[in-house]
Amino acid sequence: MKKVLTIVIATLLTAYLVFSIIVLHGKIDGRACRDLIIVIKDSTDRQFLTSANIVTLLKNAQLYPVAQPLSRINTHEIEDKIAESELVSNVTAYQTPSGSIKIEISQKMPILRVFSTRESYYVDESGNTMPASYLFASYLPVANGNIEKSFATVELYKFALFLRKNVFWNNQIEQIYVDANQEVELVPRIGNHRIILGSFDDFEEKMNNLRLFYEQAIPKTGWEKYEIINLKYKNQIVCTKK
Secondary structure: OHHHHHHHHHHHHHHHHHHHHHHHHHHHHHOEOOOEEEEEOOOOOOOOOOHHHHHHHHHHOOOOOOOOEHHHOOHHHHHHHHHOOOOEEEEEEEEOOOOOEEEEEEEOOEEEEEEEOOOEEEEEOOOOEEEOOOOOOOOOOEEEEOOOHHHHHHHHHHHHHHHHHOHHHHHHEEEEEEOOOOOEEEEEOOOOOEEEEEOOOOHHHHHHHHHHHHHHOHHHHOOOOEEEEEOOOOOOOEEEEO
16 A cells, blocks of 8 residues: 555656646746847957847847747857858857847957958958958058968968967068069068068978078178068078168
8 A cells, every 4th residue: 555655646746747847848938038148258359249240140130039939049040140250250059047048259360461452351360261340450460462362361371370379470570462473572570671481382491591590690780781681592591782
């Protein structure tokens, strides 16, 4: 008898729990989204996007969640839409226990500003292009001239990464000019000379040779003695005096 009573109580308890879950789930499903919380994690470092931009994007795509039933809100669809932006590196959207939708966004990080003969854009740390934005100003090297996007996202990208990882060159190289033959000229911040790099072949070796030249020759001659420092020939530095 005691065993039967135990089974009956367990059955009733299970039925109650199932009923409670169904009722609670029904209440949750019937709730409307109370608020949209947008967190742009790196907004202090870069300001390509604002919360207003995201709201406008979602409204235009008919994905704005506020006042919509939580059961009908597809957070994956919201993520996919925001991720289409060339300014977004990563996005996560989810429902909060209080009945809001929270969106967390990371923006892309530019490492180079490009002014080609046809357009202007950034190249980010992953080698992708980003549209130029008046909301962002940063201490970046600038590349200009005859630059195709394929050249910008491969050769120029690798060189920009090299500059970014090297404190000395990141502070010294201000501009990268590419001519019609994809020959590269560098404009330094210190010194009134032009640096002819030639192609990007073996550019690290060329820049290391230039660093040695700066350290060993410039202290003796001064920054103003040379008009051109040519690095395009392997293991050679050819200088033209003013």
